[in-house]
Amino acid sequence: MNEVLSKPIGIFDSGLGGLTVLKELKLTLPHESFIYLGDTARTPYGSKGYETIVRYSKECANFLINKEIKLLVVACNTASSLALDVLRSQVACPVIGTINEAVNQAVEISKRKKIGVIGTDATIASSVYQERIKSLSLDVEVFAKSCPLFVPLVEQGMFDGEIVDKIVELYLKDFKDKEIDVLILGCTHYPLLKDAIGKYLGLSVNIVECSRAIANEVGGLLSAGSKKANVPKQKTAGDIYYITDGVSRFNQLAQVFLGYDSVSAAKIEL
Amino acid sequence: MNEVLSKPIGIFDSGLGGLTVLKELKLTLPHESFIYLGDTARTPYGSKGYETIVRYSKECANFLINKEIKLLVVACNTASSLALDVLRSQVACPVIGTINEAVNQAVEISKRKKIGVIGTDATIASSVYQERIKSLSLDVEVFAKSCPLFVPLVEQGMFDGEIVDKIVELYLKDFKDKEIDVLILGCTHYPLLKDAIGKYLGLSVNIVECSRAIANEVGGLLSAGSKKANVPKQKTAGDIYYITDGVSRFNQLAQVFLGYDSVSAAKIEL
Numbered sequence: 329m330n331e332v333l334s335k336p337i338g339i340f341d342s343g344l345g346g347l348t349v350l351k352e353l354k355l356t357l358p359h360e361s362f363i364y365l366g367d368t369a370r371t372p373y374g375s376k377g378y379e380t381i382v383r384y385s386k387e388c389a390n391f392l393i394n395k396e397i398k399l400l401v402v403a404c405n406t407a408s409s410l411a412l413d414v415l416r417s418q419v420a421c422p423v424i425g426t427i428n429e430a431v432n433q434a435v436e437i438s439k440r441k442k443i444g445v446i447g448t449d450a451t452i453a454s455s456v457y458q459e460r461i462k463s464l465s466l467d468v469e470v471f472a473k474s475c476p477l478f479v480p481l482v483e484q485g486m487f488d489g490e491i492v493d494k495i496v497e498l499y500l501k502d503f504k505d506k507e508i509d510v511l512i513l514g515c516t517h518y519p520l521l522k523d524a525i526g527k528y529l530g531l532s533v534n535i536v537e538c539s540r541a542i543a544n545e546v547g548g549l550l551s552a553g554s555k556k557a558n559v560p561k562q563k564t565a566g567d568i569y570y571i572t573d574g575v576s577r578f579n580q581l582a583q584v585f586l587g588y589d590s591v592s593a594a595k596i597e598l
Numbered sequence: 599m600n601e602v603l604s605k606p607i608g609i610f611d612s613g614l615g616g617l618t619v620l621k622e623l624k625l626t627l628p629h630e631s632f633i634y635l636g637d638t639a640r641t642p643y644g645s646k647g648y649e650t651i652v653r654y655s656k657e658c659a660n661f662l663i664n665k666e667i668k669l670l671v672v673a674c675n676t677a678s679s680l681a682l683d684v685l686r687s688q689v690a691c692p693v694i695g696t697i698n699e700a701v702n703q704a705v706e707i708s709k710r711k712k713i714g715v716i717g718t719d720a721t722i723a724s725s726v727y728q729e730r731i732k733s734l735s736l737d738v739e740v741f742a743k744s745c746p747l748f749v750p751l752v753e754q755g756m757f758d759g760e761i762v763d764k765i766v767e768l769y770l771k772d773f774k775d776k777e778i779d780v781l782i783l784g785c786t787h788y789p790l791l792k793d794a795i796g797k798y799l800g801l802s803v804n805i806v807e808c809s810r811a812i813a814n815e816v817g818g819l820l821s822a823g824s825k826k827a828n829v830p831k832q833k834t835a836g837d838i839y840y841i842t843d844g845v846s847r848f849n850q851l852a853q854v855f856l857g858y859d860s861v862s863a864a865k866i867e868l
Contacts, residue, residue: 369650370640375753380639380843383867480750483645491768494761573650597653 333560336361336568337546338392339401342384343371344483344578345516346403347585349426352543353401354567354586357550361565363395367598369572372479373406374448374515381450385411387598389419391570397421399550401542405515406448409456422549429541430512431460435468437534438510444503444533445472447514448479457514471506475499475518482517485581488524496521496528503529512536569593603830606631606838607816608662609671612654613641614753614848615786616673617855619696622813623671624837624856627820631835633665637868639842642749643676644718644785651720655681657868659689661840667691669820671812675785676718679726692819699811700782701730705738707804708780714773714803715742717784718749727784741776745769745788752787755851758794766791766798773799782806839863 337357339350343366350364365388367373373381385407389400400423402408402415408425416423434443445457452474461470477495486492503511511533513519519537526535571578571593582591607627609620613636620634635658637643643651655677659670670693672678672685678695686693704713715727722744731740747765756762773781781803783789789807796805841848841863852861 369646376639376843377845379865476754477747477750480747484746491761491764494764498761573646575647595649 332398334361334564335396335398336363336565337399337401338363338365338389338395338397339403340365340367340385340388340392340407341404341516342366342373342406343368344581344585345479347582348516348519348537349401349403349539349542351586352539353546356543356547359560359563360550361563362567363392363397364567364569365392365596366569366571366578366593368574368578369598372448373404374450374479375476376450378410378450381406382411382414384598385415386418389415389423391596391598393419393421399424399546401546402426403516403539403542405538406450409447409451409454424542424545424549426514426516426538426542427456427460429545430514430536430538431457431464433541434510434512434536435461435464437536438468440507440509441465441468442506442508442510443468443470444506444508444511445470445514446475446478446499446511446518447472449474449476451514457512469506471503471508473499473502475515478521479515479517482520487520492521492524493528496524500525500528503533508533510534510536513538570596572596572598602668604834605666605668606633606835607669607671608633608635608659608665608667609673610635610637610655610658610662610677611674611786612636612643612676613638614851614855615749617852618786618789618807619671619673619809619812620837621856622809623816626813626817629830629833630820631833632837633662633667634837634839635662635866636839636841636848636863638844638848639868642718643674644720644749645746646720648680648720651676652681652684654868655685656688659685659693661866661868663689663691669694669816671816672696673786673809673812675808676720679717679721679724679784694812694815694819696784696786696808696812697726697730699815700784700806700808701727701734703811704780704782704806705731705734707806708738710777710779711735711738712776712778712780713738713740714776714778714781715740715784716745716748716769716781716788717742719744719746721784727782739776741773741778743769743772745785748791749785749787752790757790762791762794763798766794770795770798773803778803780804780806783808840866842866842868
């Protein structure tokens with residue numbers, strides 16, 4: 329096998345949410361090896377400012393680059409919204425974020441040309457989703473809303489029930505009279521609230537998850553044209569997990585997220 | 599004025615919650631000058647592990663010690679619960695945490711000898727409150743509960759309403775049949791939910807806030823015995839605010855917390 333072929337794919341998130349992306353990547357690319365980094369000591373990113381998010385994202389990327397990855401996946405919408413251009417300018421391998429492919433899908437499937445986007449405070453304030461949608465189709469109306477309590481809910485393992493329903497209503501009631509037919513889940517934690525969100529918005533709204541979109545984009549990139557050689561025929565190394573805090577909690581939750589028998593993360597300091 | 603007298607008091611928290619302590623300190627000690635440090639870039643601490651909390655607490659303490667403070671107030675219950683002994687062993691000035699005086703007050707006023715304590719995951723898991731209460735009075739029953747969604751609620755400015763009431767009920771319903779007559783708010787964010795908590799538990803439960811207890815302890819320490827000279831007659835320097843992220847948001851919220859015309863924080867990296 330050639331040298332690039334056998335290199336792992338690096339993937340980072342501010343914490344646990346990126347595991348929803350890793351799960352999809354592993355389904356789509358079963359023969360690839362992954363190195364996951366969760367910056368659990370400094371999570372969440374979504375309530376923090378531009379400089380801090382860029383600084384933390386660069387530190388995560390540098391850690392993975394030093395592991396000789398062939399491709400970097402930024403599995404955090406906040407980092408993708410604010411730091412992707414900076415990372416691309418500093419990193420030699422391809423860098424894939426959460427946004428472009430999800431937006432492509434959303435614009436493609438929206439018939440009413442009315443799309444909703446939800447995410448963290450930082451993601452929504454960055455307007456990256458809104459601008460990307462407009463750059464693809466000027467006649468699409470975009471409705472964006474930050475949902476800052478969704479991440480704490482997911483981190484507490486609260487995915488349904490009365491409190492979740494009330495908080496979903498609090499954030500999404502503005503969408504009810506907008507006639508959106510697509511909602512982008514612009515945060516890698518949100519797929520875990522998909523049932524509650526879907527129940528509230530009803531069947532007429534299609535939900536786009538970044539995790540699936542990223543997996544498609546990475547799969548497409550690795551198998552495209554001259555890069556075809558980069559898709560290995562079988563898995564040659566196990567996946568590796570690094571986190572900056574909370575090993576036992578991460579291992580427990582990662583097993584639930586990924587459906588594994590056991591996950592064993594190593595703790596590092598950034 | 600002598601040298602020690604004119605030195606400021608240092609105070610740190612993982613973010614904004616410590617401002618509830620600063621407010622009480624300023625009321626109790628109007629002639630003292632304060633240096634406040636909020637580690638907003640790495641907030642919250644309460645969901646993180648021992649090593650991370652101790653490391654961050656040491657970094658906050660070292661920053662303030664380098665500002666030549668005469669006394670260090672750890673205005674974060676999580677840091678007080680996990681890092682106070684480490685800080686005391688490494689810092690030359692007195693170090694005051696959130697716990698001891700609040701526990702003293704709680705034990706003193708509890709007639710039924712049944713005390714409730716609420717705090718972050720890390721604070722409650724540390725058992726520091728529970729052990730301190732037992733060390734003062736073996737015949738007190740202690741009921742402890744972590745309330746991990748309270749900090750995100752406060753950080754979102756949600757202090758009342760249906761969602762707050764439901765989350766208060768979720769966490770505090772276990773206390774209803776325990777006949778506690780005192781509840782310690784073991785997190786500096788929680789005083790902002792005091793009305794909702796009081797409404798749910800009823801008038802028979804006295805609520806003890808760490809912020810007032812700390813102010814009493816600091817005031818007592820500075821005016822006690824030979825240290826009487828440490829209480830200045832008038833304020834000689836303005837208060838200084840440092841944070842690690844989110845200057846404009848901090849300034850806005852600090853004005854609300856403290857009731858000032860303006861607060862101007864400086865951003866630092868830890």
